[in-house]
Amino acid sequence: MKMNYENNFQTNESINDEYQDIIIVGAGLSGIAAAYYLKRQCPHKSIRLLESRDRVGGTWDLFSYPGVRSDSDMYTFGFSFQPWSAQQSIADGNDIRDYIEKTAAEQDVLKSIDFGCQLITASWCSKSAHWTLTVQRSGREKTDTIRCCFLIFCTGCYDHKLGYKPQFTGESLFKGEIIHPQQWPNHLDYTGKHIVVIGSGATAITLVPTMAKTAAHVTMLQRSPSYIMSMPRKDPFAYLLRWVLPAFMVHHILRWKNALFYTISFGIARKFPRLARIFLKSHMSRAAGPDIDAKHLSPSYMPWDQRVLVTTDGELFKALREGQVSICTADVQEFTPQGVLTNTGELLKADIIVTATGFNMQYLGGVFVSIDGDEFNIGNSVLYRGCMLSGLPNTAMLFGYTNSSWTLKAEASMRFFCRMINYMDQQGLNTGTPTIDQSHIETEPFLEMTSGYIGRAAGYIPLQGRSYPWRLKQNYLYDLAVLQFGRINDGVLKFTKAEK
Numbered sequence: 001m002k003m004n005y006e007n008n009f010q011t012n013e014s015i016n017d018e019y020q021d022i023i024i025v026g027a028g029l030s031g032i033a034a035a036y037y038l039k040r041q042c043p044h045k046s047i048r049l050l051e052s053r054d055r056v057g058g059t060w061d062l063f064s065y066p067g068v069r070s071d072s073d074m075y076t077f078g079f080s081f082q083p084w085s086a087q088q089s090i091a092d093g094n095d096i097r098d099y100i101e102k103t104a105a106e107q108d109v110l111k112s113i114d115f116g117c118q119l120i121t122a123s124w125c126s127k128s129a130h131w132t133l134t135v136q137r138s139g140r141e142k143t144d145t146i147r148c149c150f151l152i153f154c155t156g157c158y159d160h161k162l163g164y165k166p167q168f169t170g171e172s173l174f175k176g177e178i179i180h181p182q183q184w185p186n187h188l189d190y191t192g193k194h195i196v197v198i199g200s201g202a203t204a205i206t207l208v209p210t211m212a213k214t215a216a217h218v219t220m221l222q223r224s225p226s227y228i229m230s231m232p233r234k235d236p237f238a239y240l241l242r243w244v245l246p247a248f249m250v251h252h253i254l255r256w257k258n259a260l261f262y263t264i265s266f267g268i269a270r271k272f273p274r275l276a277r278i279f280l281k282s283h284m285s286r287a288a289g290p291d292i293d294a295k296h297l298s299p300s301y302m303p304w305d306q307r308v309l310v311t312t313d314g315e316l317f318k319a320l321r322e323g324q325v326s327i328c329t330a331d332v333q334e335f336t337p338q339g340v341l342t343n344t345g346e347l348l349k350a351d352i353i354v355t356a357t358g359f360n361m362q363y364l365g366g367v368f369v370s371i372d373g374d375e376f377n378i379g380n381s382v383l384y385r386g387c388m389l390s391g392l393p394n395t396a397m398l399f400g401y402t403n404s405s406w407t408l409k410a411e412a413s414m415r416f417f418c419r420m421i422n423y424m425d426q427q428g429l430n431t432g433t434p435t436i437d438q439s440h441i442e443t444e445p446f447l448e449m450t451s452g453y454i455g456r457a458a459g460y461i462p463l464q465g466r467s468y469p470w471r472l473k474q475n476y477l478y479d480l481a482v483l484q485f486g487r488i489n490d491g492v493l494k495f496t497k498a499e500k
Contacts, residue, residue: 020148025119025153029100049113050133060094064184065184073254076407076408120134121367130148131149155364157362173336174336174353175338177351180357202310205228205309218326224299228310259477267475382464396413436492
């Protein structure tokens with residue numbers, strides 16, 4: 001039975017505003033995946049995607065710093081339903097954005113996207129069981145309203161407008177340029193320049209060897225080292241498979257191969273952290289060569305307490321061996337006219353300083369969300385099945401794994417949400433809300449890592465419990481089973497029937 005949500009709503013209020021059954025916020029990887037599954041598993045529903053930018057791609061349309069790429073292979077990072085056919089398994093940012101746009105066009109999603117449309121507020125009304133959205137469209141002074149029954153946030157996990165940059169003493173004294181990767185200037189010429197990159201996270205690991213190809217020298221100034229693995233940009237196994245199998249089969253074989261590798265290697269590293277630490281430190285030491293001091297390659301934490309980073313084809317280690325890049329492990333004391341003075345007294349001379357100091361975590365896209373007039377506090381909510389939030393009706397929040405590819409988790413979550421929508425239609429239900437009594441369970445931040453961006457976001461990100469369905473499982477095989485085949489009416493997801 002198809003529930004006529006629009007008619008139910010219009011009997012409560014007479015309005016002329018736009019109505020859609022489902023609104024998807026964001027047209028990046030998750031948003032396009034969400035639209036694909038809804039069109040096929042819930043074809044009777046009307047959907048729209050709201051994208052604040054003027055193109056699809058999300059993160060991959062935003063970032064333009066040198067060398068921007070995925071940390072994950074495209075067989076798992078790409079869509080299960082759209083084979084990745086390029087030779088490189090780890091792709092550059094522009095290639096990823098083009099792949100997303102091609103997928104949106106071929107899967108008939110582009111026509112459902114409202115570009116230049118920023119969601120400002122989302123207000124839930126329990127009486128009429130609908131969301132009222134306030135949106136700001138490019139070129140218009142006044143806001144518009146859209147009403148819907150289901151809301152899917154595909155906005156990623158960080159603030160797209162502003163990256164994290166601490167205030168350094170003496171910044172105004174520096175005579176060169178100070179740049180954050182999230183606001184990279186167009187046509188920046190760093191040829192023959194001396195560059196200091198502050199940070200040792202995924203962005204820095206990508207930036208440093210790329211800039212070193214034309215810069216005079218690049219120094220990576222890190223407060224503490226990170227674990228770094230070298231991965232080939234091209235998968236030799238993929239090359240062999242393409243000789244004998246069609247592209248779709250190759251894509252799925254490699255997707256499963258790599259998903260299993262990520263799951264198993266992560267499990268081993270968490271069960272035997274000291275062994276994983278020895279292996280990774282040995283790998284980095286051999287790859288960097290004997291001239292690099294071991295202190296620059298010795299993280300103080302265990303593997304996967306923070307992310308294990310990837311350098312493609314060992315390009316960072318190669319740049320270190322050839323002297324194009326050097327590492328300094330110290331804190332910033334102050335900026336000087338010539339560069340950066342560290343707390344060890346070393347002056348790192350620079351023409352350009354890149355502050356690759358991270359990002360600000362932000363869930364639900366910074367949208368002001370309210371339930372029956374009361375503000376919804378995401379910091380007090382508990383994650384349900386890794387894709388919904390306690391107390392938030394008819395809403396999914398898609399995001400990915402920290403130990404594997406983003407899209408694996410996003411697609412699995414979307415399959416579950418489509419199942420929930422269809423179950424509600426079949427049972428004549430109009431509201432589904434994960435419900436929990438937090439006084440009876442122990443909670444903690446849902447990301448079990450010690451990274452700085454997670455610590456800064458304490459109180460602004462969801463919590464998790466000690467056991468499923470309130471605990472996030474960093475395990476694709478487990479999620480695939482419970483999200484695709486587990487019970488919808490599990491006693492935790494509370495449903496209400498539509499008013500007659």
